[in-house]
Amino acid sequence: xxxxTQNPRYLITVTGKKLTVTCSQNMNHEYMSWYRQDPGxxxxxxxYSMNVEVTDKGDVPEGYKVSRKEKxxxxxxxxxxxxxxxxxxxCASSLRVFLNEQFFGPxxxxxxx
Amino acid sequence: xxxxxxxxxxxxAQEGEFITINCSYSVGISxxxxxxxxxxxxxxxxxxxxxxxxxxxRLIATINIQEKHSSLHITxxxxxxxxxxxxxxxxxxxxxxxxTGTRLQVFP
Numbered sequence: 001x002x003x004x005t006q007n008p009r010y011l012i013t014v015t016g017k018k019l020t021v022t023c024s025q026n027m028n029h030e031y032m033s034w035y036r037q038d039p040g041x042x043x044x045x046x047x048y049s050m051n052v053e054v055t056d057k058g059d060v061p062e063g064y065k066v067s068r069k070e071k072x073x074x075x076x077x078x079x080x081x082x083x084x085x086x087x088x089x090x091c092a093s094s095l096r097v098f099l100n101e102q103f104f105g106p107x108x109x110x111x112x113x
Numbered sequence: 114x115x116x117x118x119x120x121x122x123x124x125x126a127q128e129g130e131f132i133t134i135n136c137s138y139s140v141g142i143s144x145x146x147x148x149x150x151x152x153x154x155x156x157x158x159x160x161x162x163x164x165x166x167x168x169x170x171r172l173i174a175t176i177n178i179q180e181k182h183s184s185l186h187i188t189x190x191x192x193x194x195x196x197x198x199x200x201x202x203x204x205x206x207x208x209x210x211x212x213t214g215t216r217l218q219v220f221p
Contacts, residue, residue, distance in 0.1 A: 033209070042213040043199065050207065058208055090156060102146060102209070104156040 002027045006091050006105035013081055014113050021076045021108050023091030029103070031094045032074040033058070034066065036087040037107075043090070049074055081112040116140050119200050119212035126219050132187040134215045136200030139181065143203050147174050147185050150197040150214065159185070159198075190219045 004025045013019055025032065033048040035058075045058030049068040063085055065077040074093075078085060089108045094100040117138045126132055136145070147159040160167050160174040162183065167174050171190075176183040187194055200212040 031207075035211075040213065043201070043209075043211040045208050048207060056207065088154065092156075101158045101161050102148075103158065104148075107154045107156075109154075 002103070004091055004093055004103050004105040006089075006108050008108060009106060010109050012111045012113065015082055016080050019078050019081060019110075021078075021089060021091075021110070023074045023076065023105055024072050025074075025093040025103070026072065027093065027095070027103065028071065029093035030071070030096050031100070032068065033092050033102075034064070034074070034076045035090045035092065036060065037090065038087050046076070046089075081110075083112045086110060086112050115212070116210050117200055117202055117212040119198075119215050121215060122213070124215055124217045126190050126217070128191055128219055128221050130190050130219075132190050132194075132217065132219075134185045134198050134200075134217070136183045136185070136212055137181060138183075138200075138202045138210075140202065140204045140210070142178075142181075143205065145176055145183050146201040146203070146209070147183075148199040148201060150199060152196065156199070187217075192219045192221055195219050 007022045030051045034046040035043045037043045044060045046064050047066040049055045091105040092102045094102045120135045144163045146161050149159050150156045162176045171188045173186040195218050197214040197216050199214045201209045
């Protein structure tokens with residue numbers, strides 16, 4: 001089944017404890033992206049990747065890191081999480097960046113205490 | 114002012130009603146997406162448009178590039194259509210810009 005998977009789905013952590021949210025797709029998509037969703041603000045792009053070893057900042061990259069060592073995986077790393085990073089996170093992928101449907105992962109609800 | 118504006122923000126309807134959700138944008142775009150977010154949080158892509166009109170079942174999406182406006186129509190609405198509908202545009206960069214969504218509730 002074609003899908004985007006994210007892990008974990010739910011995470012409660014404390015300020016400063018490094019964490020990684022994994023994202024994997026099995027559709028051989030070139031484009032992958034991370035978004036956060038906050039009430040009243042909608043979805044905002046954190047980072048995106050056009051292909052392996054190619055990543056770029058979205059609108060809200062501060063406090064996040066990403067890597068794209070393999071085509072299928074695009075982990076989101078929070079080196080020192082803070083409470084303002086409490087949010088619902090979505091990973092998405094598409095075949096290419098333009099004129100292609102986006103496939104979203106199920107979301108990761110992160111709470112930073 | 115947001116680059117992507119949706120209206121209305123909230124919408125309630127009776128089962129069977131015809132529903133229209135609007136999206137206006139202020140940037141040049143290469144494509145516009147309509148997404149559906151279920152009450153459980155999952156997001157599904159409904160349409161991607163660069164011109165004209167697309168239809169899938171009871172859903173119809175239209176776009177007017179000159180007026181920078183798109184509409185999502187739901188015919189014969191049903192309670193299972195209750196969700197948040199999100200418009201997103203891709204401009205001349207690699208980023209998607211999202212509207213804040215329209216929350217639709219359809220009552221039996």
